[in-house]
Amino acid sequence: MYCIETSELSYQYSRQGNELNRVNLRVKEGSIYGFLGPNGAGKTTTLKLILGLLKKQQGQIKVFGEDFDPHRLSVLSKIGSLIESPSLYSQLTATENLSVWQKLYSCPKTRIQEVLELVGLGQTGAKKAGQFSLGMKQRLGIATALLHSPSVLVLDEPTNGLDPSGMVEMRELLKRLNKEHGITILISSHLLSEIEKLVTEVGIINQGKILFEGSLGELMQRQRSAGGIRLDTNNNAAAIERLIAQGLDARQEQDKIVLPLLARSEIAQLNRELVQHELDVYEISTVESDLESIFMTLTHL
Numbered sequence: 001m002y003c004i005e006t007s008e009l010s011y012q013y014s015r016q017g018n019e020l021n022r023v024n025l026r027v028k029e030g031s032i033y034g035f036l037g038p039n040g041a042g043k044t045t046t047l048k049l050i051l052g053l054l055k056k057q058q059g060q061i062k063v064f065g066e067d068f069d070p071h072r073l074s075v076l077s078k079i080g081s082l083i084e085s086p087s088l089y090s091q092l093t094a095t096e097n098l099s100v101w102q103k104l105y106s107c108p109k110t111r112i113q114e115v116l117e118l119v120g121l122g123q124t125g126a127k128k129a130g131q132f133s134l135g136m137k138q139r140l141g142i143a144t145a146l147l148h149s150p151s152v153l154v155l156d157e158p159t160n161g162l163d164p165s166g167m168v169e170m171r172e173l174l175k176r177l178n179k180e181h182g183i184t185i186l187i188s189s190h191l192l193s194e195i196e197k198l199v200t201e202v203g204i205i206n207q208g209k210i211l212f213e214g215s216l217g218e219l220m221q222r223q224r225s226a227g228g229i230r231l232d233t234n235n236n237a238a239a240i241e242r243l244i245a246q247g248l249d250a251r252q253e254q255d256k257i258v259l260p261l262l263a264r265s266e267i268a269q270l271n272r273e274l275v276q277h278e279l280d281v282y283e284i285s286t287v288e289s290d291l292e293s294i295f296m297t298l299t300h301l
């Protein structure tokens with residue numbers, strides 16, 4: 001069963017708009033799902049619809065197999081969320097902030113210390129939330145989202161604005177919540193590099209449309225096939241002619257020749273071919289396209 005599933009979810013803020021266009025998301029139970037897209041792609045709109053913060057217009061949303069509309073309370077009891085920045089009382093301590101929510105959720109008082117320990121804020125004592133670093137504020141926001149012991153966390157760009165060490169702490173925390181506490185995580189980001197080390201599944205959205213959904217492994221497979229060979233000789237125009245005559249898809253890119261990825265034996269053969277035709281080979285290298293460039297290609301950035 002999918003923990004969160006949207007089918008053909010469309011949304012427009014105004015008559016002319018088409019902010020979401022038939023979005024199908026499938027978040028597997030137990031996964032960490034990275035929801036990626038550039039600014040304005042439609043990530044926050046999708047997450048707000050899943051959480052019932054925006055009224056659904058078209059399509060279906062299911063959480064643990066239940067429709068949101070008739071099962072609102074049951075669905076919300078299973079989800080914890082952090083959308084945009086956490087709403088905290090800056091004059092209150094972490095414990096005082098959490099006790100406001102603990103009363104609202106009517107969960108046991110002991111849960112406050114539990115969630116503070118979980119997010120690594122167990123020792124903040126009398127320090128007021130207003131004096132917390134951004135990373136600590138985000139973690140306090142996550143502690144609030146965890147108070148009612150949800151099975152899934154929906155987080156909208158929680159690493160936004162964090163410094164590298166804040167990002168590492170956030171990643172470690174989310175991995176721990178997933179591995180040790182079995183919490184499924186749906187996390188959005190506009191930077192693949194920020195969440196590449198964290199997620200197991202990826203959905204890529206641009207201009208309201210899903211461009212890719214699959215495992216990180218499948219995305220990496222695309223990355224490998226998008227890699228290639230770079231070549232430089234004393235006469236690249238003649239070399240390209242020779243390679244095309246051999247059936248290879250060679251082309252000039254800046255002042256080098258590029259080819260699709262080849263096996264090692266094919267690279268050796270290609271080298272022999274050029275040398276036998278009196279072309280001097282200065283460079284043969286493998287170009288690995290990184291995940292970020294796949295993301296950029298998919299979203300045409």
Ligand SMILES: Nc1ncnc2c1ncn2[C@@H]1O[C@H](COP(=O)(O)OP(=O)(O)OP(=O)(O)O)[C@@H](O)[C@H]1O
Nearest residue numbers: 013014019037038039040041042043044045046190
């Ligand atoms: N309240 C609103 N009224 C009108 N248009 C909106 C509103 N909120 C968002 N939009 C528009 O909807 C589109 C999707 O915005 P959304 O915030 O969902 O994108 P996002 O992927 O979360 O981007 P970001 O990373 O910048 O938050 C954008 O074109 C945005 O301008």
